[in-house]
Amino acid sequence: MYFLILLWVRYSGNYNETSFIFLFTDFIYSLHKRPAAIPRGGPLSQRLDALLHEEVLKTSEVGIAVFDLTAGESVYRYQDDKLYRPASVEKIITSVTALVQLGADYTMDTGLRYRGKIENDTLKGSLYLIGGFDPEFMDEDLDRLVDALASKGIRYVTDTLAADVSMTDSVYWGSGWCWDDTPYSFQPYLSPLMLNRGCVDVSVSPAQKDSLPKVVCTPVSDYYQVHNHGVSRNPQAGKQKITRNWLSNGNIITVSGNVSYPYTEKLNVYTSKDFFFHTFVSRLRSKGIEARTCTYADCPVTADSIVTLYTVRRPLKEVLERALKKSDNLCAESMFYHLAAKRSLHRRVTGEDGTDAIHAFMKTALGFNPENYKIADGSGVSVYNYISPRLLLEYLKYAYYHREVFLPFYESLPIAGVDGTLQNRMKQTKARGNVHAKTGSVTGVSSLAGYVKAANGHQLAFVIINQNVLKLSRARAFQDKFCDILSR
Numbered sequence: 001m002y003f004l005i006l007l008w009v010r011y012s013g014n015y016n017e018t019s020f021i022f023l024f025t026d027f028i029y030s031l032h033k034r035p036a037a038i039p040r041g042g043p044l045s046q047r048l049d050a051l052l053h054e055e056v057l058k059t060s061e062v063g064i065a066v067f068d069l070t071a072g073e074s075v076y077r078y079q080d081d082k083l084y085r086p087a088s089v090e091k092i093i094t095s096v097t098a099l100v101q102l103g104a105d106y107t108m109d110t111g112l113r114y115r116g117k118i119e120n121d122t123l124k125g126s127l128y129l130i131g132g133f134d135p136e137f138m139d140e141d142l143d144r145l146v147d148a149l150a151s152k153g154i155r156y157v158t159d160t161l162a163a164d165v166s167m168t169d170s171v172y173w174g175s176g177w178c179w180d181d182t183p184y185s186f187q188p189y190l191s192p193l194m195l196n197r198g199c200v201d202v203s204v205s206p207a208q209k210d211s212l213p214k215v216v217c218t219p220v221s222d223y224y225q226v227h228n229h230g231v232s233r234n235p236q237a238g239k240q241k242i243t244r245n246w247l248s249n250g251n252i253i254t255v256s257g258n259v260s261y262p263y264t265e266k267l268n269v270y271t272s273k274d275f276f277f278h279t280f281v282s283r284l285r286s287k288g289i290e291a292r293t294c295t296y297a298d299c300p301v302t303a304d305s306i307v308t309l310y311t312v313r314r315p316l317k318e319v320l321e322r323a324l325k326k327s328d329n330l331c332a333e334s335m336f337y338h339l340a341a342k343r344s345l346h347r348r349v350t351g352e353d354g355t356d357a358i359h360a361f362m363k364t365a366l367g368f369n370p371e372n373y374k375i376a377d378g379s380g381v382s383v384y385n386y387i388s389p390r391l392l393l394e395y396l397k398y399a400y401y402h403r404e405v406f407l408p409f410y411e412s413l414p415i416a417g418v419d420g421t422l423q424n425r426m427k428q429t430k431a432r433g434n435v436h437a438k439t440g441s442v443t444g445v446s447s448l449a450g451y452v453k454a455a456n457g458h459q460l461a462f463v464i465i466n467q468n469v470l471k472l473s474r475a476r477a478f479q480d481k482f483c484d485i486l487s488r
Contacts (some may be wrong), residue, residue: 047485048076054481056474061467065389066486069400069451070458080389083373084465087440089392089447090380091323091332095412096395097361098335099405101342104317108134108338110193111311112145113299121155127291127309128299129163129280131192131273134314135334136322138196139219141312142276146283148310154289161284161291163277166298166347167192168337172271175351176382183246185266186329187381190337191273197330198272200224202242204255205262206232213259221279224251224269230259242267298347317408324412324438325420329379336378354378366394380440389463392449396461400451410436413450416483426480430487437462437483444468446475452486460486 048064065080067073098106109132116125129145172189181187188198196219203216213230231237240257242265244250249270269275273296281294300306316335323331340353343360354377359370368391376384399405414420417432421439426432437450449463464482466475 044485045076048078048482051478051482051485052078054478056466056469056471056478060469060475062478063389063465063467064463064482065393066460066462067393067397068454068458069397069461075460077390080393080463083386083388084447084467085383085442085445086380086385086387086392086465087442087445087447088327088329088332088380089438089440089449089463089465090375090385090387091327091378091440092392092395092438092449093358093362093375093387094332094335094339094378095320095324095409096399096405097358098316098320098339099399099409100365100402101339101357101361102316102335104315104404104408106316106338107313108132108316108319108334109311109313110134110137110141110145112149112309113306114309115300115305115307116159118152118154121153123154123157124159125157126159127157127161128297128306129161129193129277130299131163131165131167131194131276132314133167133192133194133334133337134312135194135197135319135328135330136314137194137312142195142219142280142283144312145280145310146287146289149284149289150287152309156289157291159291160293160295160297161281162295162297162299163193163273163280164299165192165273165296167341167349169348169350171351174333174377174379174382176376176384178383181381183244183267185268188268188330189270189272190330190333191271191276193273193276194330194334195219195272195276195279197266197328198275199266199268200253201264201266202226202253202255203262203264204230204240204242204259206259209233213255215255217253219279221275222282223275223278224253227252227254230255230257232258233260234258235260244269246270317412320408321412324409325414327421327439329381332379333377339378351377362391366391366398368394381442383442389449389465392463392465393461396449396451396463400459400461410451413438425476426483429480429484431480431483434487435483440465441472444470446472446479448476448479448483452483454486455488462486 064078066076068075111130113128185199201218205214211232213232215228235258237258243254244267245252319331322328336354339357340349343357344353355375358375362368362370374386376382399409413436414422416422416426416435435452440447447465452460464479469475
């Protein structure tokens with residue numbers, strides 16, 4: 001080919017050294033830009049290099065790191081020291097740190113305590129509802145608290161029924177969270193008191209044509225209102241919508257449009273602590289239990305007279321599994337704030353305290369300088385987060401080499417083609433059932449990090465962070481091809 005170029009230049013009448021150099025350079029450049037087929041054989045690095053010619057990378061960036069855990073050596077690196085927004089793969093950082101610092105047997109407790117004496121059907125004193133930032137506290141758990149109080153025969157509290165939310169400060173959004181994500185269930189209002197993940201499940205189903213659809217909301221509470229303006233089985237009513245007047249911090253849930261099939265929408269409510277406390281007081285009253293005053297107040301921590309009446313305990317393992325399998329932001333933020341509370345010496349911990357806890361582990365256990373990265377929250381929702389694939393790889397390595405961390409962590413990761421956020425990916429590839437990894441998706445970012453077993457039996461850890469991607473499906477396709485190659 002080079003000889004043909006030379007002949008063309010020589011007999012075209014324009015032969016000179018400069019023109020030949022330009023033509024030759026342009027030819028070589030064209031070869032470089034041409035998309036390459038992925039080799040089916042040959043060294044792993046060669047097959048991975050071929051992926052860098054994929055169409056998605058013409059307008060976006062990617063950082064990659066692969067490490068052979070069995071052999072203890074790096075396998076592949078590409079822009080792995082650059083900083084990227086991680087999206088939900090940041091939950092790996094939060095999860096590993098929580099398993100180390102808190103332990104797999106740690107519990108997140110929501111409880112009832114009182115000060116005073118119970119005489120006949122009266123608590124002569126104060127009752128405290130203690131929030132412990134349990135992200136999995138559901139309707140049935142609330143009933144357990146109410147029943148525990150009723151079983152003591154208490155019908156009246158002479159002083160105060162107080163909700164204690166002193167575990168965290170009053171800021172209910174993470175640093176760098178987007179205000180216009182407010183209506184969505186993946187961004188609830190954070191609080192030590194969370195009921196049903198700070199959300200209401202609104203289920204609609206059609207009735208007879210042109211009649212009002214059936215609307216059922218759980219948990220049942222008079223904290224919110226429901227306005228049913230829907231129409232059953234009539235397309236002319238327009239698109240079905242289930243909304244909340246979130247711009248005015250209201251809790252009016254409105255159903256409108258055509259309802260032609262059963263559907264459930266999860267809406268967050270403003271605010272989580274008020275939703276919990278209001279519903280709790282209402283449930284008590286339905287049982288004939290009243291208090292002179294209902295308010296927010298801190299439970300004394302040193303008083304000998306404080307008695308624990310009942311506690312709902314949530315194991316860290318349960319929170320961890322949902323945080324990773326379902327990529328649940330609330331569960332990740334709960335672990336983040338519990339790390340803060342463990343490290344901090346004061347009440348009302350902040351997001352900055354959670355960051356400090358992450359930084360301390362990063363520095364002491366991994367040997368990485370926290371000043372070179374930005375950790376703004378525990379879930380990856382924040383637009384302020386910036387980490388490198390190399391840093392994230394170190395968390396995967398640390399977990400693998402510490403079995404007490406690895407076992408609960410590995411069991412909680414989604415499995416390609418099987419469950420979690422990877423249930424519908426890699427089904428027709430060698431990676432199916434073989435890749436255990438955490439996904440991550442926000443606008444412009446798609447990421448994947450976890451473990452895969454190579455054909456030679458070696459266990460690999462890998463990180464892929466695609467950045468500046470308009471169509472996330474293309475990035476996911478790139479990642480799926482990557483994992484398929486690692487599996488062969």
